[in-house]
Structures are given as C-alpha cells and as structure tokens.
Amino acid sequence: MSISKIYWGGKYYPVPYENGLAGEGFAAGKALSIQAMPDMDCSRFYVNIAKWCSGIALHFNPRFDEKCVVRNSHIDGKWGKEERQGAFPLKAGVIFDLEIKNELNAFQILIDGEEFCSYTHRLEPCELCTIQISGDVDILDIQLQ
Template sequence: MADLKTFSIPYHSHLSERIEPGQTLIVKGQTFEDSKRFSINFQKDGVSNSVDIPLHLSIRFDENKVVLNSLSKGEWGKEERKKVPFKKGEPFDIRIRAHDNKFVIFCDRKEFEEFEYRLPLTHITHMSIDGDIALSNVHWGGKYYAIPYESDIAGNGLAPGKTLIIYATPEKKAKRFSVNLLKRNGDVALHFNSRFDEKAVIRNSQQAGDWGNEEREGKIPFEKSVGFDLAIKNEPYAYQIFVNGERFCTFAHRCDPHDITKMQIDGDLEVAGIQII
C-alpha cells in the first residue's frame, strides 16, 4: 500500500491554494548511511535563498540536532534546537500541521516540537525539500474535522478500485474509535472499530438493523498519541485494510461493494486528513 512514486531532490512546489489552519504537510522518505543534512522550507514568493522563510526545518545528522528557524528580510531569527529523532539509513516520516498561531511537527508520527509563527501563515506560497534523502511521498491537505464526522462520498462512492485514506491520531486516553462505510439505505457495509479497552479491532457489518458475525483476529496496530494512516481499499470481493502501509486484514464483502455512498468517523481521535484515491 506504500506510495512507490519518487521525487527529484531538490523538490520545489508552488502551493496552488493558501495554507489554512488544520492542514498538514506529510513528507516521507529514506535517509542514507552517509546522510549529513536535509531540510524542509516554507517560503514566500519563490524558492530562492533571498525570499522570506516562515519555517526552516533542518535535520542535521552531522550535529545530531534538528534546527527550527525563520528568515525575514534577509535576517535569520533565533534557532530552536532539539536532538535528531531519526537514524541514518532508515525511513523517516515528518508531518507539519498548521494551526492558528503555530506549527506542530511530528516525527515518525509522534509529536516532536511546536514552532510559533514569526511571519504570517498567509506569507507561505512555496515549499521546498532538499538534502541527503530519497523522497518518496509528499502530500498536503486536510482541515479540522469535528468528531463525530459524517460525509457523503462524491461521484460513484467508494466503488471497487477506490481507496479511503484517513490520517489521524488516537487521543492520549483513547478507549475506542470507529470508521463506518455506509450503503445508500443506511446499512453498514463495514464497521471498523479499534478498542484499546479490549486490545482488539472489531470488523463487522449491519444489514436491516442486524449485526453480523464479528471478526477480531490480529493484534491492535494502533497506539495512543501516535498518528496512523488507515487505508481501506475496496476490491471486487473484499476490503483490504492497511495501517501505516502494512496490510492489517481483509474483510470479505457481505453486500454490494458498488453501493458505498457515505462514511462515518467517531470516537477518541483527532483526524488530520481524509483522502480518496
């Protein structure tokens, strides 16, 4: 389920829409045994070295430090430094979520640091990634989602061949959270219920008000306060469910897989993004 697409380094992108609070940048890749540094920059009006940089995130293996800073009118601000949370030669996952007054940075899906804005969020028009890495995934999106969350699935719904991806983090004291895929008539084609209080993930369906047989094989793949990517792929005979790119389980269809028109998310979690591909 991992995205196999690769990106050239340095990577530059012009943001087609202004960044809004609640949105998240996800950057995934691989470091090398001899990696020294790599960086992520949010920039204003271009990607040259002379533009303002509201956020400079520099991972420096040669100093064993992560440096956070900003550049305004040619002047660097005060550096903020923390120990590098990654190891050379291994994959990395960095997420930067924008809020009203700060960025919150996650490293390998765990909250790492906050960086208060020194320049307005509206200044950011470009983004760049550079350094000693192989870059495999760049995704920008999301918003604030009120939980419980319910939404229609546009077009022909979650038809076979489509995948629903949810980026979220269970709360620190989470007990349960669930994802439901609904048919047009309200039947639950898939009920995916992670229960920390039972150390199990329940899969089931409900038709005409009656629940079917529960499936709960497999160790719970979620951790409290640690982010996850949940991907539910609708295939002709079953849902294939992946957590953080690893196959977790298969749930055979108990109803027409072409009639999935709505999703529901509920429970003790914060949702950062929802994507259908």
C-alpha cells in the first residue's frame, strides 16, 4: 500500500480568501504553491494573482461545468482575451497541488507536479502582492517560496 496524501477534513483557510503576499510579494523568480480540493459538487473556482488595486495579472479559473481551465487578465477595468487550451486536469473531491511560478516572461503553471500551461505576462511581473481565491474549493495549504 502507498499513501500519497491524507485529508482529514476541515477548512484551513476561509473561502473566499484574500491576502497580501509579504515581503517583496510575488516577484519574478518566486513560486506560489496551493494545495486544495474542489467541492464534490464544484461548478467553478478561481485563483487571482493581482497588483494592489490595479489589475489582475493572472486569473486561473477551473470551470467544472465547462470542463476547461480559463486563464485571463483584468487590466484597466477590462477582461482580456481568454485562454482555454489544455485538458481538464482536476476532479471534484480530489486534492490537487497547484504551483504558479512567476518567471520574467510568463507564469508557468503546474498541477500535481506536471506542467499544465504557460501564461504570458500581460502586466509587468513585478509588484504582484495579492492572492484571491474564491468558489467551490477547500484550501488546505498556501506557500510562497
């Protein structure tokens, strides 16, 4: 027998969740790791990486009802063009690890250690200081490295 993850119930972080990213924030070269579990009846949830009051650099939005993961940015009060390429890697009620790496030209997004996609920066990758998570998901762990 092999055990890879144990979930003992309970929510570690309230949803919706919003918090500042301490120190130099989510600067280029940093990685944000989130361990979460979509609700059994999950429709949608999102993870936003944002500048304080001035736009969302990355909107990561798994949509179980559409079987796709939408990526986008919100700049100057407007949503940009959605990106939806790629398979749908998540399952309701199953814990997953999301890692977002902030590189100079793009966010690299991994799910359960596997490369999922790259999302080219539409806002400067510096001064990213806020994380927002909302929707049908339990958050188990958040780490900025």
